Amino acid sequence: MTREVSIPNGAEFFEIRFESIGGLGAHVAGKIVASAAVLRMGMNGSHFSSYGSEKKGSVVRSFIRLAPADKAIRTSAPIEEPNVIVVFHSGLLAHPATLSGLKADGVLIYAGQEGDVPEGLSRVPRTATVIRVDAQKIAIAEKSRENAVLIGTLAEAIPLLDRRAVRDALDATFAGKNEAVVTANGRAFDRGADEVEMIENIGQCDGAVPAMSSSPVWGYRTAPIGGVLPTPGNTAHNDLHTSRTGWMPVLDRDKCIDCGMCDMVCPDLCLVWSTHTGEDGKPRVRLDGIDYQYCKGCMRCVETCSTAAMTREAELPGKADELRIPLFPDLRSAAGEKHA
Numbered sequence: 001m002t003r004e005v006s007i008p009n010g011a012e013f014f015e016i017r018f019e020s021i022g023g024l025g026a027h028v029a030g031k032i033v034a035s036a037a038v039l040r041m042g043m044n045g046s047h048f049s050s051y052g053s054e055k056k057g058s059v060v061r062s063f064i065r066l067a068p069a070d071k072a073i074r075t076s077a078p079i080e081e082p083n084v085i086v087v088f089h090s091g092l093l094a095h096p097a098t099l100s101g102l103k104a105d106g107v108l109i110y111a112g113q114e115g116d117v118p119e120g121l122s123r124v125p126r127t128a129t130v131i132r133v134d135a136q137k138i139a140i141a142e143k144s145r146e147n148a149v150l151i152g153t154l155a156e157a158i159p160l161l162d163r164r165a166v167r168d169a170l171d172a173t174f175a176g177k178n179e180a181v182v183t184a185n186g187r188a189f190d191r192g193a194d195e196v197e198m199i200e201n202i203g204q205c206d207g208a209v210p211a212m213s214s215s216p217v218w219g220y221r222t223a224p225i226g227g228v229l230p231t232p233g234n235t236a237h238n239d240l241h242t243s244r245t246g247w248m249p250v251l252d253r254d255k256c257i258d259c260g261m262c263d264m265v266c267p268d269l270c271l272v273w274s275t276h277t278g279e280d281g282k283p284r285v286r287l288d289g290i291d292y293q294y295c296k297g298c299m300r301c302v303e304t305c306s307t308a309a310m311t312r313e314a315e316l317p318g319k320a321d322e323l324r325i326p327l328f329p330d331l332r333s334a335a336g337e338k339h340a
């Protein structure tokens with residue numbers, strides 16, 4: 001089937017960028033939307049993603065470029081001025097690069113809980129459309145994934161896309177492998193399409209969001225001599241909270257026997273210990289808690305803990321701030337800022 005497709009404002013392409021983190025399924029979601037457009041809506045399309053160095057927890061961008069059937073797509077450059085941006089975790093809105101290049105009449109879809117209206121949304125164009133969907137809540141309720149919810153929202157919000165075709169492409173991805181998953185994804189998709197909130201009067205930006213260049217600041221001609229660390233302390237200031245994808249480890253002090261197994265498997269060394277003198281006069285170490293600034297939510301500590309002192313819990317707004325034990329309290333006060 002070939003649909004009559006007209007790209008808004010006479011542009012060459014209609015471009016969609018997914019902003020996500022490893023583990024949330026942005027690449028698969030982009031593939032499903034692009035395949036629906038090409039195989040079920042008769043458009044030309046291309047899809048590709050860029051990843052960081054790790055599978056889970058690093059920034060993932062997925063790009064979908066669409067055009068009418070008679071218009072060839074001869075570029076695979078990253079999409080810098082998208083018509084639509086889909087943000088898979090509202091925490092990513094804290095980074096200006098997430099909204100980079102959004103067109104003045106663009107659409108922003110973000111995954112966030114009810115009442116979650118991040119400050120970063122003020123960078124959206126006044127004339128853009130902003131849509132929130134609680135992808136995590138729906139995905140948990142339907143035993144599906146956030147990506148199925150978000151492509152449902154996208155397919156309903158964008159007139160260029162045929163909702164039925166995108167849903168069929170989603171079904172086809174798992175058909176014949178696991179029918180329960182097909183049904184669950186379908187329910188999540190439909191709820192993502194229907195259970196959204198339009199966020200009004202939030203954008204403060206006049207015109208499009210300026211595009212941030214994808215060219216690196218340094219190249220092989222201009223990079224400083226090896227061994228020089230131009231921003232000392234950058235690791236301590238790192239903030240991994242957006243990597244947790246809605247789940248966090250929580251320590252129950254009453255069940256903890258301070259065995260240290262969680263610390264041995266934690267890849268980011270974010271467990272905080274203190275030393276004490278025991279009743280027998282011998283030195284003791286005690287697990288005080290987790291510095292959530294550095295925790296990426298891999299749950300290795302939870303899987304390793306033999307006493308169930310460490311459990312996996314949904315991350316509600318403010319919970320990490322409340323439970324956080326700072327690894328570097330002096331750094332926090334010296335910097336005069338809050339990192340968690």
Ligand code: SF4
Pocket residue numbers: 251255256257258259260261262263287304305306307308309310
């Ligand atoms: S593995 Fe469990 S019991 Fe052992 S120190 Fe960690 S939280 Fe405590």
Ligand code: SF4
Pocket residue numbers: 249265266267268269270271290294295296297298299300301302
């Ligand atoms: S989930 Fe546990 S093991 Fe993983 S980074 Fe956080 S504290 Fe460390």
